[in-house]
Amino acid sequence: MPARNALTLLALLMATAGTAQTPALTPPMTNDMVESYAVARPQADYVRREVMIPMRDGTKLFTVIVMPKGTKDGPMLLTRTPYDADKATSRNRSQSxxxxxxxxxxxxxxxxYIRVYQDVRGIHRSQGDYVMNRPLRGPLNATAVDHATDAYDTIDWLVKNVPESxxxxxxxxxxxxxFTALMALIDPHPALKAAVPQSPMVDGWIGDDWYHNGAFRQSAFDYIMRQTTKKGGGAVPYGSGDDYDVYLAAGSAGDFARAYGADAFPAARKMMEHPAYDAYWQEQAVDKLLGKRKLTVPTMLVVGQWDQEDSYGAPAVYEALGGAKNPLVHLVIGPWRHSxxxxxxxxxxxxxxxxDTGLQFRARTMKPFLDQYLKTGGKQADTPPVLTYATGGGDGWERARAWxxxxxxxxYLQADNGLAFTPAATAGAATFVSDPAKPVPFVPRPVHLRDGEVWRPWLVADQRFVADRPDVISFTSAPLDKAVHIAGQPMVDLFAATSGTDSDWVVKLIDVYPDDATAKPKTAGMQLPVGIEIYRGRYVHGFPTPAALTPGKNENYRFGLPHVNHVFAPGHRIMVQVQSSLFPLYDRNPQTFxxxxxxxxxxxxxxxxxxxxYGPGQASAVWLPVVP
Known part of the structure; x- marks a missing residue:
């Protein structure tokens, strides 16, 4: 079309625009960018508000408040998170x-219920500095603020500024x-009426995210990079091959950190600078902090039996708060992985x-518990002091007065790789060679720590994949003639020696399924881990005081496996496996101090x-919490 004709057409269009017959047209060169868009449309069944709540030091924390339309007299349920409050409340772009x-x-x-999510200080859309595990005010934190004060100030604002509540x-x-839910229990706001901390981070050295009994979890580097980088963060950039090879080639965990720049991250440096259980860790242990205070808020502690990240915290807090002696504390252990x-x-x-055991718990136990304390005129809930799910030959929820x-x-460990409830009559020993150049993998290779399908269920992975390794030794009982029901924490009581001057000890309690299982063929012959834990030998005489081991000297290693409710069914066998590495989840022990x-x-x-x-005077065993 000639240019003059095009201009004539455009002039005609502009001239006719805005007449009574034709609506005004948007000029072709209008800027197509808009300032914002409200996802919640008029037809939405909810109200969603974004607010910045001021803390006592002037820092403002990004908070999202979501409620059904027409809410009145609603109870509020708060979550304080480093995982993006905006994202948590925008799971789908929906009107539901x-x-x-x-x-x-x-x-x-x-x-x-009115659901409230808040970014903790210093991350995502909240102001302030982000300290990954911000300690309580005191020896490690000279400021006037922490997660306890931030929770208090948030709740104070909510009760004054959410008229629908x-x-x-x-x-x-x-x-x-x-973890932040537990911290809110320290000097709690009067309006905080109930708490349900789930799989809480409690002690990052003893048995939660960063260490287990002194052995470092190398996956921490990925977490640190994702959480504490403003630009260019994410997982450690070592590619998508076998993680086993990558970590082995790097050398020590420190060498790995230095090779990929993780040592530039303050959170990583703090972990590497405090390999022993010193004041840095002890002052952050939430069970110790809460144990020094009187609990005033009804609290339900929840953990998964196969929690691959935070198995230690909930039972430790339960014990620190007095357990069955404290009517305000409840414990729930479900057949779950982490979260x-x-x-x-x-x-x-x-x-x-x-x-669906998750839904069963949330609908039948958690919600009635919260209803009782949060709803106006809430009904008394039939909440047991302890609720656990019996796995194995049990398969069902069980209530108890105490845990x-x-x-x-x-x-007891026996000669010829046996296992029995009577001690060995004569002293003896089983030996194997642990070679740091060929550590035992924690899952079948190739290892992909970042793959959720590998990571989430690894604690129930069939252990037959290592049963024939010469550096893994198995002690196995005869087939059971009757069920053995355990409910509590199995305790390792291991007498062991090494030719080196340091050593790790990994102990697994395993349920060995019969080979003949036509009713459930996928578990036939399975070696199901009931509990797996590691212990770094240098701490045998005290977690704060590492020391070289004496070559050839028997030491008594005592430590707990995760808390369980499990039934070893008749015809099954009980197995205890011992090894000295669990790689690359845990860093290798050089076996030289x-x-x-x-x-x-x-x-x-x-x-x-x-x-x-094994045998008299050195009777290695696992103490099982057997239900009569």
């Missing part, structure tokens, strides 16, 4: 409240948000349970002969 919130919120918002607040969350309580709980790995339910009964394993050199990594003793 149950679609935009996590599935674990559905039962609550359908019943008029009834002024009652509960707090919940899993993992890091479980599995908030998802479909019908299965885990090869295990199938009696329905543990069972009483310790030792199952060095002051800080993060600084170990290639020459420090040496094979060692490991000796597992």
């Amino acid at each position: 409240i149950t679609e935009i919130l996590p599935i674990s919120d559905a039962e609550f918002v359908r019943d008029g 009834n002024g009652r607040v509960g707090i919940t969350g899993s993992s890091y948000p479980g 599995g309580v908030n998802y479909d709980g019908s299965s885990l790995g090869k295990l199938d349970f009696d329905g 543990p339910v069972g009483k310790g009964k030792p199952i 060095v002051p800080n394993i993060f600084d170990a050199k290639a020459a420090d990594y040496k094979p060692a002969t490991q000796r597992i003793a």
Whole structure:
């Protein structure tokens, strides 16, 4: 079209625009960018507000408040998170409240709850500095603010500024948000009426995210990079090959950190600078902090039996708060992986349970518990002091007055790789060689720590994949003629020696399924881990005081496996496996004592002969909490 004709047409269009017959047209060169868009349309069944709540030091924290339309006199349920409050409340771009919130919120918002998510200070859209595990005010924190004060100030603002609420607040969350839920119990706001901390981070050295009994979890580097980088962060950039090869080639965990720049991250440096259980860790241990105070808020502690990240915290807090002696504290152990309580709980790995155990707990136990304390005129809930799910030959929920339910009964290591409830008559030992150049993988290779399908169920992975390794020794009972029901914490009582001057000890309690299992073929012959734990030998005489081991000298290593409710069914066998590495989840022990394993050199990594003793005076055993 000639240019003059095009201009004529445009002039005609502009001239006719705006007449009564034709609506005004948008000029072709109008800027197509808009300032904002409200996802919640008039037809939405919810109200969603974004606010910046001021803390006592002037820092403002980004907070999202979501409620069903028409809410009146609603209880508020708060989660304080480092995982993006905006994202948590925008799960789907939907006009339905149950679609935009996590599935674990559905039962609550359908019943008029007001759901509140908040970014902790210094991350995402909240102001301030982000300290990954901000300590309580005191020796490690000279400021006037911490997670306890931030929770207090947040609740104070909510009860004064959310007119649809009834002024009652509960707090919940899993993992890091479980930690912040516990911190809210320290000098709590009067409006905080109930708490449900789930899989909480409690003690990062003893048995939660960063260390287990002194052995460092190398996956921490990925977490640190994702959480504490403003630009260019994410997982450590080592590619997508076999993680086993990557970590092995790097050398020590410290060498790995330096190779990929993780040592530039303050959170990583803090972990590497404190390899022993010194004041840095002790002052952050939430169970110790809460144990020094009187609990005033009804609290339900929740953990998964196969929690691969935070198995230690909830039972430790339960004990610190007085357990059965304290009517305000409850304990729940479900058949879940980490945070599995908030998802479909019908299965885990090869295990199938009696329905969706996550939904069962949330609907039948958690919600009635919160209703009692948060709803106006809330009804008395039938909340048991302890609720656990019996796995194995049990497969069902069980109520108890206290935890543990069972009483310790030792199952002893025997000659010829046997295992029995009677001690060996004569002293002896089983030996194997542990070579740091060929560490035992924690899952079948190739290892992909970042793959959720590998990571989430690894604690129920069939252990037959290592059963034939010469550096893994198995002690196995005869087939059981009757069920053995355990409910509590199995305790390792290991007498062992090494030819080196340091050593790790990994102990697994395993349920060996019969080969003939036509009813459930996928578990036939399975070696199901009931509990797995590691212990760094240098701390045998005290976690704060590492020391070299004496070559050839028997030491008594005592440590706990995760808390469980499990039934070894008739015809099954009980197995105890012992090894000296669990790689690359845990860093390798060089088996030569060095002051800080993060600084170990290639020459420090040496094979060692490991000796597992049994019999009189050295009766290695696992004490099972057997239910009469």
